[in-house]
Amino acid sequence: MDFRILPVTPFQQNCTLFWCTKTRHAAIIDPGGDIETIDAAIRELSLTPERILLTHGHIDHVGATAEVAQRYDIPIIGPHADDAFLIEGLAFQSQMFGFPSVTGFRPDRWLQQGDEVEVGEIRLEVLHCPGHTPGHVVFFNREAQIAQVGDVLFQGSIGRTDFPRGNHADLIASIRQRLFPLGDDVRFVPGHGPMSTLGAERRSNPFVRD
DSSP states (O other), X not given: OEEEEEEETTTTEEEEEEEOTTTOEEEEEOOOSOHHHHHHHHHHTTXXXXXXEOSOOOHHHHTTHHHHHHHHTOOEEOOOGGGHHHHHTHHHHHHHHTOOOOOOOOOSBXXXXXXXXXXXXXXXXXXXXXXXXXXXXEEEETTTTEEEEEXXXXXXXXXXXXXXXXXXXXXXXXXXXXXXXXXXXXXXXESBSOOEEHHHHXXXXXXXXX
């Protein structure tokens, strides 16, 4: 598989394209906005969008979801159903964070711990990692040793837990019990900022280091 990170919205949220190099079928992960930026990358890379994958329900990660799904006629997969209240409250999120009005949607499939999602001929494992939001999920490709972790973990930091239904203890448990066991060599794409490895964060991240 291969991937490209596309920072979108004024929050510079990392929308990510994951694709199967054999079929060129792609997942669009967290299309928060700037749909023309996303579309330009898809055309440049000659990809066929196959599905939208959502890590969680915050507007900077899902704001353009309905428009992207309609443009490419593809299903919306994820996050976990515990984030339904956030997706149902997108109009309120738009006002709270100063985003333009967005079109509402309902995922075609909610995800749970242990689920798998196929993109072309690659397989992404689903890890339910609550804390930043109760329904946050992570997508992991074991073969490539890469994960899209959304706002669970960052280079040198962790996700905020002061939003509605955030939980700091749950977030720390998600990182230590579900992410770190994947292995030190696993690279991850965070929801914002630069990539890192799980090993680097386990050794040096002040919030979750050994």
